[in-house]
Amino acid sequence: MQCDYFDAGLCRSCTLMGVPYAAQLAEKQARVEGLLAPHLAGPAAAVWGEPVASVESGFRAKAKMVVGGTVAAPTLGILDGQRRGVDLRRCGVIAAPILDALPAIAAFITTAGLTPYSVPERRGELKNVILTLGADGLLMVRFVTRTADGLERVRRQLPALLTAVPAAHVVTVNLLPEHKAVLEGEVEHVLTPARALPMRVGDVELAALPQSFVQTNTAVAGELYRQAAAWVDEVGPASVADLYCGVGGFALHAAGAPGSGRQVVGVEVSRDAVASAELARDARYRRDDDRARIRFVADDALEWARQEAALPELVVVNPPRRGLGEPLATLLAERGPETVVYSSCNPDTLARDLAAMPGYRVERARVVDMFPQTTHVEVLTLLRRTGR
Template sequence: MQCDYFDAGRCRSCALMGVPYAVQLAEKHERCQQALAAVAPDVTWLEPFASRESAFRNKAKLVVGGRAGAVTLGILDPQLGGVDLRACGLHEEPLQRLIPRLADVVDEIGLEPYDVAARRGELKHLILTLSPTGEVMLRLVLRSRKHLALLQSRLPRLLEHLSEVRVVSVNLQPEHKAVLEGSTEVVLTEQSMLEMPVNDVTLNLRPNSFFQTNTVVAAGLYRQARDWALEVRPDTVLDLYCGVGGFALHCATDGQGAPRRVLGVEVSPEAVLSAELSADRFWAASPRAVDLSFRTGDATDVSALEPTVLGDGTSMVVVNPPRRGIGADLAAWIERSGADHVTYSSCNVDSLARDLARMPSYVARQARLHDMFPQTTHHEVIVLLQRESLSLTEQPVYRGAQR
């Protein structure tokens, strides 16, 4: 990938810019293999799941700088001034076409950019999420409610000029610190969710729900988890850190070997509401009865995970934690839980290695790198673990990677 911003020294966010993509992928794969070598010596590494090297991001997180009527959308320079990156080639092409028009609309409305150095102004960030349908969610992060009435009055104009946008919300982040968004969200449009079709599952995103940044690679990640679930055929799947239900819904997908019960646990009430809506639609379309449910809770609060949560039959625990990993307490709970298999999806292979060492009763059978973030050293690794005590007759035959 070639980037004029990188070549001009205006943006260095992509540390691997200029490195051939095949080399990037091979080096990430080797890095992950080395990190897990000691804790997973016999794991079978599947072929890395590659991404497009450009135009792969479904989300744009844009710092607003400049001045009212002449905003910049991009990042801040070392002096905290705005650097305009509205033509960034990492974003999917529909976003690349939308962002310059969005900048024009912000200028026309007269929203005042937040000046970090002076600690004054209102508009801090613009966050865009693109669905495979072509529809977009737009979130405006403001310091206060000062511009809220103005935005509400100009909403018809905004939607007229930005026809792709279906959901518009304001997030209030009043604090002067490096935090992208606050806890208060005000939805301005009648539509409050963005549909995200992924494989044969439609997920639903509310404004502050998490979704993977690379839709194509996320689809591959979910398919890998589903393939493993269909191979090991658990009666129960417990999806911790379930978010909007991506793993849970894919593991509940109809097919021979689908589990009887799937439970997702997520700390964000908004994400749980999104997952429940997706589950309602899944039930309506599914000819098989699957006990599919979600509940709000902290995945690391093991006191809330009652011993009966995995049921009496075979079971699989799915975890997709933040960079810090699942930690000692949850690893210990899984270790004593009796779960037959664990599917662990990690964005930090080092914390993954620490957590695997905390679960000595499990053996890593297969692992696969999913390259969510080309041009950077970031990575996503998914690993299938099997309880070592399973007899040979209980062990499934792993068929390997499917695209």
Template sequence: MQCDYYDAGRCRSCTLIETPYDAQLAAKHERARAAVGEGPAWDDPLASAESGFRNKAKMVAGGSVDEPRLGILGAGGSVQDLRDCPLHEPAVAAALPVLAEFMTAARLVPYDVTSRRGELKYVLVTASPAGELLVRFVLRSTESVPRIRKHLPWLTDRLPHLAVASVNLHPTHSAVLEGAEEIVLTERALLPMHVGDAEMYLRPQGFFQTSSQMAGALYTLAASWTAKLTYRTAWDLYCGVGGFALHLARPGVEVIGVESSHEAVAAATASAAGVGTGVRFEAGDATAFALGAAQEPDLVVVNPPRRGIGADLAGWLEGSGVRHVLYSSCNVDSLARDLTAMASLRPVRARVLDMFPHTEHFETLVLLER
């Protein structure tokens, strides 16, 4: 992939961009094999599109009202504009220049990290596979909300595929991306995300995989690997908006998804309504849920953050009678540590899915069998 920003030294986020993509993929595959071991049957790594694959943009607001910038925070607190980043899906790429214009139209003053003045901190954009958009404005206060509401018809006219718009209030000066309070500005609060074989929904504060293409492949692979397993009960821990749970659903099976984010659980519950009975979601800590459960399931799916599932949950799984575990990991180091703690669960199948081309990061799916 060729990138003008990288060539000009303005952005170096894609640390592997100078490495041929085939070599990137091979290196990730070998790293995963070294971490997990040679025991499982390894499928060939699943390649991504090299550009235009990111369904979301997390853009720092900078510049001024009349000359806005959307990009990344650079040295000295300045913002490097990255509106033409080649990683973004076409719908996201087309929206960013319009959103920069909207900053001027609605007189949204970019937040300056050095002086700690201004209102607009971030503009967050997510595109669905159908091309609809969810746009969030992260503000320091409600001062700009009336102007955003006033000019929202202008924005929806320029972006006819805008489905959900919201304001997130983030009053503190910190590196955290968003605050706790969300104000939905549109009639709709759910963005449909048809991925794999499921119609999922995303709320403004919900998490979704960075690449819709690879998310669909991940869920489809999970369904394929578990198709011949016998299970009557299944848990999807760290379930997000329910992608794995919805793909594990089958007649006569009870599937429970657990996620700490109430927003994600609300979206997942809306998705479950479309598949009938047998799938439900609840908000809570994955480890606490497992340790406090009265009965063990036949199958457990875990899709934790980079830190992994940790010693307590790994220890519970090791001592349980759970027959199969499907582990989706974005960090092979924590994956390897967790697998060591679950020695009685043997990896039988594994595959690398390149969710993040041109970086060291990738997803690894492993099926474990007792």
């Protein structure tokens, strides 16, 4: 893939830009195979399946645009070394329906009088605009502002925004008063009747409330969930836990058909994500017995596991980049089930966690390329006990 912003040195976020996609995928496969080699249950050829490839461009369903420039000429993109705005509104890895909305978003910033926040001067109002693409081209548009003045400006001009961006299904204002290098704050005001963005991922319609994590690459995430569900079905457990479940992608794929009877519990620290998962479950399953057998709890994964007298027959884990960490890896090593499905967005912490779980071996594995043009990669593994 070629990118004018990369070639001009304006943005270097996609560190592999210009490297042929087949070479990117082969390099990722080789690197991950090397890291996991000490932990395999058998010969590499028997463990590793085909990598799941992505389209090379337009795959990002989430765009986090930092706002810079002036009210009259805002930039949507990143900040440069001097913390000034760089406009990236034609970024080629972002999904087209999001790019299509950006000119109208920029015009809205001007008409609503939302002064872009200047990091060097610590002045201004609008910090970021975060867009997510859902099912049927629907968008969630979140304005991250410094004060309630920004909130009122967006609220007053909302009808104009909805006319200019008809795909905007959920519009929110997130307040971030502190001068901090984070993307968003804790307080969120939803301005539209719809609070959740529907997202069709794999075989399930998920729902995303504003402050919940969703995977970046919807098509590849669908393949990830399908593969995990296929492995779960091969094992056929009566009960499954999905730790770090987010909006419930793994849990709802593993829950099976209505009436399957499989007990599923998703554990997730974000309340918005838990509420999102419950919305998706209730839309998918109409029967009370299904709703009762698929539960989501807002808790820390480690604390939850510590409190469970007996863990479910199969555990799925999908932690953030830092991985499980020593305490949870050790807990699983000591009293985890026969089978663990570990999906990792950081092969280094995956390898570190596997070293702390010596009773498990990697029986199946696949590289899942959620993040083309970067060195980041998702790895899905099926771990089986070989003894304690």
